[in-house]
Amino acid sequence: MTAQGTDSPEHCLTHTPSRPSSAGAGAGVLTVLFSVFQPVSHETLEADVEDEGPAQAADSSNPGDGLPQYRLSEIKNHGPKSSRPWVIFEDKVYDITDWIPAHPGGEVILRAAGGSIEPYWDIFAIHKTPYVREILQQFVVGKIHPDDLEDGRPRMNDIEDPFVSDPTRDPRLRQITAKPCNAETAGEDLAEAFLTPNEVFYVRNHMWVPVIEDTAADAHGITIELPDGDVKTYTVHDLKAKFKQYSVTAVLQCSGNRRRDMTEHANKTNGLQWGPGAISCAKWEGVRLRDVLKDAGLPLDDLPEDAQHVQFSGLEAYGASIPIHSALDPRGDVLLAFKMNDLPLPRDHGFPVRVIVPGTVAARCVKWVSKIVVSDEESDTSWQRRDYKCFGPNETRDLDWDKYKSIQEMPITSAITRARKKSADGNHVEVEGYAYSGGGHEIQRVDVSLDGGKTWDQASLVDDSEQDSGSKAWSWKRWRYEGALPTTTEAAAFVVKATDDAYNTQPQCYKSIYNLRGNLATAWHRVEFDPRKEKGCADS
Numbered sequence: 001m002t003a004q005g006t007d008s009p010e011h012c013l014t015h016t017p018s019r020p021s022s023a024g025a026g027a028g029v030l031t032v033l034f035s036v037f038q039p040v041s042h043e044t045l046e047a048d049v050e051d052e053g054p055a056q057a058a059d060s061s062n063p064g065d066g067l068p069q070y071r072l073s074e075i076k077n078h079g080p081k082s083s084r085p086w087v088i089f090e091d092k093v094y095d096i097t098d099w100i101p102a103h104p105g106g107e108v109i110l111r112a113a114g115g116s117i118e119p120y121w122d123i124f125a126i127h128k129t130p131y132v133r134e135i136l137q138q139f140v141v142g143k144i145h146p147d148d149l150e151d152g153r154p155r156m157n158d159i160e161d162p163f164v165s166d167p168t169r170d171p172r173l174r175q176i177t178a179k180p181c182n183a184e185t186a187g188e189d190l191a192e193a194f195l196t197p198n199e200v201f202y203v204r205n206h207m208w209v210p211v212i213e214d215t216a217a218d219a220h221g222i223t224i225e226l227p228d229g230d231v232k233t234y235t236v237h238d239l240k241a242k243f244k245q246y247s248v249t250a251v252l253q254c255s256g257n258r259r260r261d262m263t264e265h266a267n268k269t270n271g272l273q274w275g276p277g278a279i280s281c282a283k284w285e286g287v288r289l290r291d292v293l294k295d296a297g298l299p300l301d302d303l304p305e306d307a308q309h310v311q312f313s314g315l316e317a318y319g320a321s322i323p324i325h326s327a328l329d330p331r332g333d334v335l336l337a338f339k340m341n342d343l344p345l346p347r348d349h350g351f352p353v354r355v356i357v358p359g360t361v362a363a364r365c366v367k368w369v370s371k372i373v374v375s376d377e378e379s380d381t382s383w384q385r386r387d388y389k390c391f392g393p394n395e396t397r398d399l400d401w402d403k404y405k406s407i408q409e410m411p412i413t414s415a416i417t418r419a420r421k422k423s424a425d426g427n428h429v430e431v432e433g434y435a436y437s438g439g440g441h442e443i444q445r446v447d448v449s450l451d452g453g454k455t456w457d458q459a460s461l462v463d464d465s466e467q468d469s470g471s472k473a474w475s476w477k478r479w480r481y482e483g484a485l486p487t488t489t490e491a492a493a494f495v496v497k498a499t500d501d502a503y504n505t506q507p508q509c510y511k512s513i514y515n516l517r518g519n520l521a522t523a524w525h526r527v528e529f530d531p532r533k534e535k536g537c538a539d540s
């Protein structure tokens with residue numbers, strides 16, 4: 001029996017997960033509006049956004065009638081820096097001034113001020129329910145002048161694209177979504193180098209890429225808030241001048257890496273359908289978070305009880321947290337990093353500074369970090385509390401998000417990244433890939449099968465130790481295997497699984513670890529590839 005045989009694909013499902021509930025009837029309008037604008041990770045987007053069709057044009061019974069009319073050029077004056085920021089939704093104008101200060105994180109919506117909120121609705125996976133429209137009505141101040149409308153809506157050309165300043169990406173990246181950019185590293189590039197070149201390092205963005213000019217990088221500030229209320233700000237220049245810098249090689253991996261396999265082999269999953277390329281490895285350089293927190297006044301030897309989590313916020317409004325023990329572990333190598341593979345961080349990867357938490361899911365490695373809070377609570381973002389969690393295979397609806405811990409250290413995984421024939425007839429093959437385990441666990445062994453899991457041999461681990469650095473095994477191991485196809489095999493199926501130094505290994509099939517979110521899809525990686533049918537010459 002093969003892994004394929006036990007895991008039949010299912011494609012006909014329509015289930016969508018429960019949404020964060022809008023507050024109940026007793027809750028204030030402002031609270032509800034905030035829950036509406038709370039960004040929701042793109043991970044949930046595709047499956048989560050029910051298509052409710054085009055928004056209805058204002059109907060004549062709406063209190064919008066008789067409202068003053070504004071030209072788009074006038075509305076533009078009510079931008080993020082104005083004392084009365086406005087946003088447009090459909091054909092109406094809303095003054096959000098009073099809403100913002102009442103909502104921590106509410107400044108995100110300022111990004112839309114002076115223009116339409118609609119592009120942001122898509123990013124934030126907001127449901128355009130009639131209820132939400134009712135709430136917005138509380139803030140309505142006018143209508144868009146008919147000369148600026150086309151079919152009852154502002155012209156698309158007049159609506160600012162939040163992604164207009166995003167960097168261009170290397171065409172070798174395999175794009176999954178364009179806005180926000182989510183793109184995985186191709187197998188070829190995963191196999192080719194221990195340190196993934198910056199241009200082909202996978203990109204996982206939840207929103208737009210913040211714009212910081214090169215000349216402004218050193219002045220970029222990170223505010224640190226301690227449990228006793230003390231606040232201290234360090235610029236990037238301060239950090240570089242004041243603290244010792246360290247260099248650590250570490251893998252970053254999305255919790256949704258290989259989600260597509262889980263979808264194919266188990267059942268429908270919600271989120272970006274990544275192949276095996278939502279993982280890459282780089283050398284990171286920066287200062288230790290531990291040193292900075294100590295300097296900011298956190299007593300490391302006598303931690304206050306309310307120092308339980310370290311929360312990070314990025315400039316684009318993303319946020320997440322890690323447990324305090326992880327942040328302070330002297331051998332944990334948690335960095336505020338400025339450099340990636342000896343170069344300044346590329347914009348897509350957090351320029352000018354990001355958090356690197358080796359061995360931990362990349363979702364906690366906040367890019368463009370601008371605020372760090374030591375708190376008794378986890379970050380309150382949906383990315384911390386709702387998105388990056390796993391459920392049991394039996395839990396397919398009414399998910400209780402508070403029940404499980406957020407994903408931090410990553411489980412063991414491995415994948416085949418390249419398979420080539422080594423003899424002209426294709427009976428001799430070379431298979432390559434990566435193996436990685438979170439939490440600093442080192443890969444001990446990689447088992448390979450060329451007949452779908454019936455018989456096994458071991459791959460050789462590539463010695464990349466010269467390029468490796470850090471207190472623990474934070475990097476992946478590349479592996480290679482050469483062998484002859486079993487003559488009895490009809491169609492070749494290559495399978496890989498790895499084992500780490502704690503004897504953790506990968507589950508055989510996706511069904512046993514199926515979760516609706518499609519997180520941590522770490523089952524044996526399987527590739528159907530028959531080199532005997534490949535045309536052309538052998539590689540060597």
Ligand SMILES: *[C@@H]1O[C@H](CO)[C@@H](O)[C@H](O)[C@H]1NC(C)=O
Binds near residue numbers: 395397
């Ligand atoms: C899954 O199993 C757990 C434990 O028995 C139970 O609490 C939960 O309700 C189950 N979920 C579903 C959707 O059946």
Ligand SMILES: *[C@@H]1O[C@H](CO)[C@@H](O)[C@H](O)[C@H]1NC(C)=O
Binds near residue numbers: 015396
């Ligand atoms: C897939 O999930 C749906 C919805 O949860 C469920 O009804 C269906 O039985 C599942 N299919 C398989 C093959 O497990």
